[in-house]
Amino acid sequence: MTQKKSWYLKISSQDCAPNVILVGDPARLTIFAQLMEHAQEIAHEREFKTITGTYKNVPVSVIAVGIGAPAALIALEELWELGVEVVVRAGTGMSWGVPLGNFILVQAAARNEGISKDYLPLNFPAVPNIELFQTFYETLRREGAPLSCGIILTSDSFYTDLFPHHVEGKHPPRPSKTLLEQYAPFGLISADMETAALYIAAQYLGIKSLSLLLATVDGIHKQMLDNDKRIQKEQELARLTLEGIHHYHTSRER
Numbered sequence: 142m143t144q145k146k147s148w149y150l151k152i153s154s155q156d157c158a159p160n161v162i163l164v165g166d167p168a169r170l171t172i173f174a175q176l177m178e179h180a181q182e183i184a185h186e187r188e189f190k191t192i193t194g195t196y197k198n199v200p201v202s203v204i205a206v207g208i209g210a211p212a213a214l215i216a217l218e219e220l221w222e223l224g225v226e227v228v229v230r231a232g233t234g235m236s237w238g239v240p241l242g243n244f245i246l247v248q249a250a251a252r253n254e255g256i257s258k259d260y261l262p263l264n265f266p267a268v269p270n271i272e273l274f275q276t277f278y279e280t281l282r283r284e285g286a287p288l289s290c291g292i293i294l295t296s297d298s299f300y301t302d303l304f305p306h307h308v309e310g311k312h313p314p315r316p317s318k319t320l321l322e323q324y325a326p327f328g329l330i331s332a333d334m335e336t337a338a339l340y341i342a343a344q345y346l347g348i349k350s351l352s353l354l355l356a357t358v359d360g361i362h363k364q365m366l367d368n369d370k371r372i373q374k375e376q377e378l379a380r381l382t383l384e385g386i387h388h389y390h391t392s393r394e395r
């Protein structure tokens with residue numbers, strides 16, 4: 142009998158692992174596939190692309206969802222329907238004071254996106270699952286990865302909240318200080334476009350979630366990792382994410 146496939150992801154519970162890694166850029170799937178065993182493309186529908194395989198015998202699916210929280214939560218809802226237990230975002234982020242190329246374990250995310258309020262009220266905190274957080278913290282420390290832990294901002298609007306003056310002098314007036322600039326004095330270290338929504342919807346649905354980011358753009362100095370360095374660092378991001386999931390599973394088996 143053919144298994145029912147989810148609406149957008151076009152995958153069934155048979156071809157999706159209980160551990161899922163969400164990425165934005167579909168090019169990141171190739172990087173993951175090279176590190177996994179038996180990685181196979183399962184589906185590619187619109188911006189959603191899925192591969193499934195194993196890493197050191199732990200079953201893993203990696204799914205590209207494109208840019209932005211609404212698409213990420215379409216994927217999350219469908220993964221919940223398929224019975225997925227763990228979702229880790231392996232993404233990139235704009236850094237605010239974190240050196241380029243560092244990894245950021247997201248301890249909490251400010252909810253400046255529009256979708257998470259449809260799941261839980263705005264006074265509910267966007268935080269990761271503590272077991273996943275601890276395990277990934279241990280993994281990244283063990284591996285000697287350059288690591289920062291902290292609070293980030295999640296926003297829908299890249300060109301107003303994250304990168305507002307990309308065409309100098311040409312824009313209609315905008316607020317002189319972005320939210321990143323306003324929150325940075327109080328410990329905000331990075332920004333992305335999905336994490337807060339993922340944390341809130343995962344909490345609501347009973348999925349364990351965590352976000353691990355690679356700092357690719359320095360928001361203060363307006364610099365970015367060059368292409369070769371970014372690819373090398375994304376390879377490291379993929380390996381550390383897979384190691385974190387492996388560590389999480391082996392430590393729960395004990």
Ligand SMILES: O=P(O)(O)O[C@H]1O[C@H](CO)[C@@H](O)[C@H]1O
Binds near residue numbers: 209231232333334
């Ligand atoms: O590299 P990914 O995972 O896509 O993450 C970041 O990159 C995109 C913006 O450049 C947004 O999706 C943001 O969250």
Ligand SMILES: O=c1cc[nH]c(=O)[nH]1
Binds near residue numbers: 304334
């Ligand atoms: O500038 C950046 C880089 C990565 N991710 C973002 O959301 N913004």
